[in-house]
Amino acid sequence: MHILLTNDDGYHAPGIQTLYRTLRSQTKHDISIVAPESQRSATGHSITLFQPLFLTKYELDGDLKGYAVSGTPSDCVKIAIQGELISKPDLLISGINQGSNLGTDVFYSGTVSAAMEGVLLGIPALAVSLASYEYDNFEPSALYLAEHLDYLVEEHRKGLMNINFPGKLQTEWRGAKVTRLGKAVYENVFERRVNPHGKTYYWQCGNLTQDQEGDTDLRAIQDGFVSITPMHSDLTDYTDLQVWQTRLSESDIMSVERDK
Amino acid sequence: MHILLTNDDGYHAPGIQTLYRTLRSQTKHDISIVAPESQRSATGHSITLFQPLFLTKYELDGDLKGYAVSGTPSDCVKIAIQGELISKPDLLISGINQGSNLGTDVFYSGTVSAAMEGVLLGIPALAVSLASYEYDNFEPSALYLAEHLDYLVEEHRKGLMNINFPGKLQTEWRGAKVTRLGKAVYENVFERRVNPHGKTYYWQCGNLTQDQEGDTDLRAIQDGFVSITPMHSDLTDYTDLQVWQTRLSESDIMSVERDK
Numbered sequence: 001m002h003i004l005l006t007n008d009d010g011y012h013a014p015g016i017q018t019l020y021r022t023l024r025s026q027t028k029h030d031i032s033i034v035a036p037e038s039q040r041s042a043t044g045h046s047i048t049l050f051q052p053l054f055l056t057k058y059e060l061d062g063d064l065k066g067y068a069v070s071g072t073p074s075d076c077v078k079i080a081i082q083g084e085l086i087s088k089p090d091l092l093i094s095g096i097n098q099g100s101n102l103g104t105d106v107f108y109s110g111t112v113s114a115a116m117e118g119v120l121l122g123i124p125a126l127a128v129s130l131a132s133y134e135y136d137n138f139e140p141s142a143l144y145l146a147e148h149l150d151y152l153v154e155e156h157r158k159g160l161m162n163i164n165f166p167g168k169l170q171t172e173w174r175g176a177k178v179t180r181l182g183k184a185v186y187e188n189v190f191e192r193r194v195n196p197h198g199k200t201y202y203w204q205c206g207n208l209t210q211d212q213e214g215d216t217d218l219r220a221i222q223d224g225f226v227s228i229t230p231m232h233s234d235l236t237d238y239t240d241l242q243v244w245q246t247r248l249s250e251s252d253i254m255s256v257e258r259d260k
Numbered sequence: 261m262h263i264l265l266t267n268d269d270g271y272h273a274p275g276i277q278t279l280y281r282t283l284r285s286q287t288k289h290d291i292s293i294v295a296p297e298s299q300r301s302a303t304g305h306s307i308t309l310f311q312p313l314f315l316t317k318y319e320l321d322g323d324l325k326g327y328a329v330s331g332t333p334s335d336c337v338k339i340a341i342q343g344e345l346i347s348k349p350d351l352l353i354s355g356i357n358q359g360s361n362l363g364t365d366v367f368y369s370g371t372v373s374a375a376m377e378g379v380l381l382g383i384p385a386l387a388v389s390l391a392s393y394e395y396d397n398f399e400p401s402a403l404y405l406a407e408h409l410d411y412l413v414e415e416h417r418k419g420l421m422n423i424n425f426p427g428k429l430q431t432e433w434r435g436a437k438v439t440r441l442g443k444a445v446y447e448n449v450f451e452r453r454v455n456p457h458g459k460t461y462y463w464q465c466g467n468l469t470q471d472q473e474g475d476t477d478l479r480a481i482q483d484g485f486v487s488i489t490p491m492h493s494d495l496t497d498y499t500d501l502q503v504w505q506t507r508l509s510e511s512d513i514m515s516v517e518r519d520k
Contacts, residue, residue: 201313
């Protein structure tokens with residue numbers, strides 16, 4: 001396979017570099033890297049339309065190239081594939097991110113959005129995160145991925161898989177669980193401060209509360225399991241769609257009053 | 261109702277200001293505005309964690325306040341509700357955006373992401389867009405919304421409704437359709453240029469191709485209809501979830517090999 005690596009922590013971040021070295025040493029796949037030149041966490045699915053994108057090229061093994069892009073994670077995937085920077089990949093892996101990407105927080109995640117961009121462009125994708133901001137040994141997660149990669153991809157040919165590893169020693173992992181996305185609820189989200197010039201400003205932060213549901217990704221990570229969540233890319237609410245089609249066909253909202 | 265308005269074109273953009281004036285004159289609802297201080301299109305669901313947020317306050321009618329925020333559309337919704345800038349709204353309206361937000365492009369949309377943020381925080385939300393970058397008369401769309409608002413909200417108490425208006429004279433609208441999200445496919449997405457210093461750079465743009473499917477939002481707008489799409493906030497693929505839970509329980513991937 002030809003695998004494209006990207007992330008939102010930046011081209012030189014230890015997560016993506018450890019993943020690259022591990023996949024090179026443990027598998028026979030071709031690996032390209034197209035990643036942001038700097039930290040782009042919490043950028044969500046943003047893309048860069050009003051500024052130009054600049055690239056820095058790095059030599060990888062053989063004919064393969066790496067590119068650091070002056071844009072967002074989604075820009076990286078778009079320019080790699082739609083801009084034909086590299087030959088079309090068979091798989092996209094986004095990560096390994098420093099910090100979890102779980103539950104409704106996936107909407108804010110550059111890591112998951114980059115993987116989603118791959119899926120929108122027809123490339124199966126894995127988003128991979130290490131669920132800690134302190135514990136930074138990415139090697140056990142990278143080895144686990146390398147070992148199970150063929151199985152994960154063989155069984156999963158089109159969609160997005162969101163994988164989070166517990167942020168602790170592998171000897172403390174309790175196994176792996178297939179989970180649904182939970183609801184990430186935060187407390188004390190905004191901290192109000194006053195700057196030396198007397199002007200009020202706010203820092204956005206907050207503490208994630210415990211997820212009490214038993215079958216979510218948030219709960220699996222809290223409990224020390226590897227969490228594997230299959231995701232789709234269709235935000236249409238088909239249940240509501242049917243209800244609305246029936247209701248609205250009986251109302252005047254469907255017709256435009258032209259003589260107003 | 262207390263309605264919170266936001267957008268991604270900025271606090272002073274004509275779309276949100278026309279919507280504010282129209283809702284004030286045509287309805288009895290209380291209206292607050294918390295919107296980005298400047299243009300934040302294509303920011304997706306990004307949030308601002310690594311810079312502080314500054315606010316500029318504007319007086320609105322009665323005790324109501326407006327705030328321009330030095331952040332993204334999602335920041336605006338979060339600080340309005342979680343930061344308790346305003347009393348809890350009964351409804352969030354994001355828009356009216358200059359330019360369509362249709363199909364898979366909703367992932368990049370600051371307008372739709374702000375509405376989604378409302379839903380994640382328990383506030384029903386409408387994302388509203390005028391499907392043209394040239395035609396800029398927002399008044400017919402604002403009047404249509406004001407007229408049908410109670411009906412839209414009464415029938416839709418929790419989710420997100422993505423509404424796009426045709427970017428042309430109301431006399432040319434052909435009616436309204438309830439639609440699913442289509443697939444936005446672009447051609448010639450990246451334009452390569454060389455700057456005066458000899459360095460290559462890329463502009464991201466591209467031409468949206470026609471949607472051949474009959475029941476999508478993209479097609480409804482192409483055909484001159486108002487498009488109304490109910491959206492949900494759960495990206496879990498429940499079909500894949502069941503398949504994976506069965507498959508993985510039979511494989512060794514679920515157990516961690518601890519003695520490696």
